[in-house]
Structures are given as C-alpha cells and as structure tokens.
Amino acid sequence: MELLEELYEAVLTGDFFTTPDLTRRGLDEGFAPQALIDDAMIPAMAEAGRLFEEEDYFVPELLSSGRAIKASLEILHPLLRAGNAEYVGKVVIGTVQGDLHDIGKSLVAVMMQGAGFDVIDLGTDVSPSEVVAAIEEHKPDVVALSALLTTTMLAMPRTIDAIVDAGLRDQVQVLLGGAPMNEKTAKEFGGDGYADNANAAVRLALELVGAS
Ligand code: B12
CATH class of the missing domain: 3.40.50.280 (Cobalamin-binding domain)
Incomplete structure (x- = not known):
C-alpha cells in the first residue's frame, strides 16, 4: 500500500500507535508535511465524519481518529513552525x-x-x-x-x-x-x-x- 493510503487508513481506523511511524516514514520518503495533512489526514477525518453520520462510527471511533491525527501533528508541528520566520x-x-x-x-x-x-x-x-x-x-x-x-x-x-x-x-x-x-x-x-x-x-x- 502506498504511504498516503496507509496513513489515511491508520487515521480512519484510529490507529494512534502507527500514525507517528507512518508520519516519520512519509517525511523520509520526501512527502511535504502539508501533503501528509491535506492528502491523507483531513480526507480520513472527513470519511470518519461520514461514517459517524451513517451510524457506522460512534464517538469512541472519532476520538481515536482525532488522537491518531494529533500524534502525527506532534511530529509535524516543529517542521511546520520552522517553515517561515519573520514575525508578522x-x-x-x-x-x-x-x-x-x-x-x-x-x-x-x-x-x-x-x-x-x-x-x-x-x-x-x-x-x-x-x-x-x-x-x-x-x-x-x-x-x-x-x-x-x-x-x-x-x-x-x-x-x-x-x-x-x-x-x-x-x-x-x-x-x-x-x-x-x-x-x-x-x-x-x-x-x-x-x-x-x-x-x-x-x-x-x-x-x-x-x-x-
Ligand atoms: C472528530 C470529531 C469529533 C471528536 C473531536 C476530537 C477533537 N480532539 O477535536 C469528538 C469525538 C470529541 C467529537 C464530539 C462531538 N461531536 Co464531533 N465531529 C468530529 C468530526 C468527525 C471531525 C471534525 C474534524 O476534526 N475535522 C477535521 C478538521 C481538520 O476540519 P475542521 O475542524 O473543519 O477544520 C478546518 C476548517 O473548518 C478550518 N477551521 C477550523 N477552525 C477554524 C478557525 C478559524 C478562525 C478559521 C479561519 C478556519 C478554521 O480550518 C481547518 C483545517 O483545514 C466532525 C465531522 C466533520 N466532517 O467535520 C464531527 C462533528 C463536528 N461532530 C458532531 C457532533 C454532533 C458531536 C457531538 C455532539 C457528538 C456526541 N453525541 O457527543 C460531540 C460534541 C462534543 C463537544 N461538546 O464539542 C457533528 C456536528 C453536527 C452539527 N451540525 O452541529 C459533526 C459535524 C458530525 C456529524 N456529521 O454529525 N467530534
């Protein structure tokens, strides 16, 4: 499975143990932090929301998906912060x-x-x-x-x-x-x-x- 797909699946299934590893692997493979967010994590959260609406997912699943994203963001945070510098x-x-x-x-x-x-x-x-x-x-x-x-x-x-x-x-x-x-x-x-x-x-x- 391609990395973005794996990250998408991990967020969707709320696998917060795996998302940090996948995030590090994505960065090693040359993905921009923004691409990992925009092309895997946000679409996965949107799908989790859709499943919640259809009553296939409930609050615990959403919480796990949220935790999975946050575990990943902790790794991306310093990189995104370093993106620019001058105080605006x-x-x-x-x-x-x-x-x-x-x-x-x-x-x-x-x-x-x-x-x-x-x-x-x-x-x-x-x-x-x-x-x-x-x-x-x-x-x-x-x-x-x-x-x-x-x-x-x-x-x-x-x-x-x-x-x-x-x-x-x-x-x-x-x-x-x-x-x-x-x-x-x-x-x-x-x-x-x-x-x-x-x-x-x-x-x-x-x-x-x-x-x-
Ligand atoms: C994850 C989630 C949860 C998690 C939140 C975990 C967390 N740590 O945040 C948990 C499980 C706690 C949760 C709880 C509830 N949730 Co909820 N949740 C969601 C879900 C699936 C995803 C939200 C999300 O994180 N999206 C991903 C992020 C990246 O997108 P975003 O938040 O929209 O943010 C982007 C933009 O909006 C914008 N943006 C956001 N903020 C700001 C601020 C500024 C200034 C600007 C300019 C832009 C901006 O930029 C962001 C990045 O691009 C949504 C469904 C959905 N598709 O939105 C339901 C949803 C929001 N939840 C819903 C509901 C009903 C609830 C509960 C009431 C469920 C319950 N029965 O308990 C509770 C309410 C708890 C509370 N008091 O807040 C409903 C709301 C319905 C409504 N119209 O009011 C939704 C829409 C699901 C649904 N379809 O029914 N939820």
Missing part, C-alpha cells in the same frame, strides 16, 4: 465555549506559527470572558475563533459582543471558521473574515495584518 503579528486562537473539537483549530494555529505569527492557543471550550482576558493580556492583532457545532457557533457573536463591551473591538481583527460556518454567517456574527481551511486562514490573517 500575534494571534489569540481558541475553540468557542461548549465546543471540544480542536483538530481544525490546532491545524490553523500551527500553520499560523509557520507563517510568522506568535500564536497563543487558548484551547477548547473558551468562554467570551477568557477571550477578553487574553486580548487584554496579550494584545493580539487577530483573534481566531473556531466552532464545529451548529449550536456552539452561536458562542461566536456572544464572544464578539463581549469584546465590544470591553471596548477592545477596534484593537483586533476577528477571524471566524469551522465546518458549520460560511462567509455570510461570519459577517452576520460580526467577524472581519472567514476561511474554510487552514491555508486560507493564514492568507487572510496575513492580509488583515497588512503583511501579505
């Missing part, structure tokens, strides 16, 4: 309140670091007041919020309202993303931009800080 700005990123999905958010965070951003990752289930506190403490150029559930995406406008109430809205650009989001919803929620993948998120963040 600071980003505070997190998954919104009530939402525990962190794979997409972590990918965006790593890619932003690779592009020269200093990234403060607040993790998952981040409340509006935690975002406000992080803006006050870190003074970022960009706040990036992720949501994967149609219910939790409603925490985005609540978070933006809290930023407005704290008098900080004109100090940050707010980027919104995650599977249930789109350009129109992001605007309605009061965001400054939306992107549907990590590469586009980086391009947009660079534009927003005037570094593109």
Whole structure:
C-alpha cells in the first residue's frame, strides 16, 4: 500500500500507535508535511465524519481518529513552525465555549506559527470572558475563533459582543471558521473574515495584518 493510503487508513481506523511511524516514514520518503495533512489526514477525518453520520462510527471511533491525527501533528508541528520566520503579528486562537473539537483549530494555529505569527492557543471550550482576558493580556492583532457545532457557533457573536463591551473591538481583527460556518454567517456574527481551511486562514490573517 502506498504511504498516503496507509496513513489515511491508520487515521480512519484510529490507529494512534502507527500514525507517528507512518508520519516519520512519509517525511523520509520526501512527502511535504502539508501533503501528509491535506492528502491523507483531513480526507480520513472527513470519511470518519461520514461514517459517524451513517451510524457506522460512534464517538469512541472519532476520538481515536482525532488522537491518531494529533500524534502525527506532534511530529509535524516543529517542521511546520520552522517553515517561515519573520514575525508578522500575534494571534489569540481558541475553540468557542461548549465546543471540544480542536483538530481544525490546532491545524490553523500551527500553520499560523509557520507563517510568522506568535500564536497563543487558548484551547477548547473558551468562554467570551477568557477571550477578553487574553486580548487584554496579550494584545493580539487577530483573534481566531473556531466552532464545529451548529449550536456552539452561536458562542461566536456572544464572544464578539463581549469584546465590544470591553471596548477592545477596534484593537483586533476577528477571524471566524469551522465546518458549520460560511462567509455570510461570519459577517452576520460580526467577524472581519472567514476561511474554510487552514491555508486560507493564514492568507487572510496575513492580509488583515497588512503583511501579505
Ligand atoms: C472528530 C470529531 C469529533 C471528536 C473531536 C476530537 C477533537 N480532539 O477535536 C469528538 C469525538 C470529541 C467529537 C464530539 C462531538 N461531536 Co464531533 N465531529 C468530529 C468530526 C468527525 C471531525 C471534525 C474534524 O476534526 N475535522 C477535521 C478538521 C481538520 O476540519 P475542521 O475542524 O473543519 O477544520 C478546518 C476548517 O473548518 C478550518 N477551521 C477550523 N477552525 C477554524 C478557525 C478559524 C478562525 C478559521 C479561519 C478556519 C478554521 O480550518 C481547518 C483545517 O483545514 C466532525 C465531522 C466533520 N466532517 O467535520 C464531527 C462533528 C463536528 N461532530 C458532531 C457532533 C454532533 C458531536 C457531538 C455532539 C457528538 C456526541 N453525541 O457527543 C460531540 C460534541 C462534543 C463537544 N461538546 O464539542 C457533528 C456536528 C453536527 C452539527 N451540525 O452541529 C459533526 C459535524 C458530525 C456529524 N456529521 O454529525 N467530534
């Protein structure tokens, strides 16, 4: 089996013992880190999601697939970070309140670091007041919020309202993303931009800080 196929299968079956080895082998064989993510891991996670919808997969399977990706990302992280160097700005990123999905958010965070951003990752289930506190403490150029559930995406406008109430809205650009989001919803929620993948998120963040 070809390496990308093997990695795809390992993520899909949640084999988190094997994904680090396959990732190292892929790098040795000359695959770019981004290719391992885009051509094996993300499609495998999408298939896991499809199987979940069809009730062939349940939460434990999704958790294992998520763990398999994260084990791989730990190896790719330093490589993606080293991709670029010059400092372009600071980003505070997190998954919104009530939402525990962190794979997409972590990918965006790593890619932003690779592009020269200093990234403060607040993790998952981040409340509006935690975002406000992080803006006050870190003074970022960009706040990036992720949501994967149609219910939790409603925490985005609540978070933006809290930023407005704290008098900080004109100090940050707010980027919104995650599977249930789109350009129109992001605007309605009061965001400054939306992107549907990590590469586009980086391009947009660079534009927003005037570094593109
Ligand atoms: C893995 C997964 C889980 C794992 C998460 C593990 C982890 N560590 O993250 C676990 C098992 C914990 C989980 C739990 C649940 N999940 Co879930 N999960 C998924 C699944 C299969 C994949 C998500 C994923 O990681 N995708 C891969 C990444 C790379 O893609 P991404 O997140 O979309 O991110 C990309 C872009 O969106 C974008 N992006 C992401 N964030 C940001 C932020 C910014 C600022 C920008 C610009 C861009 C951006 O860039 C990323 C990289 O390209 C999706 C199905 C799917 N196909 O999306 C369901 C899905 C999101 N889950 C779902 C559900 C229902 C649940 C549960 C409620 C299930 C349950 N009954 O308990 C719980 C909720 C828990 C909670 N409170 O959050 C539903 C949501 C339905 C809905 N419309 O609301 C989905 C869509 C599955 C389905 N089809 O039913 N889940």
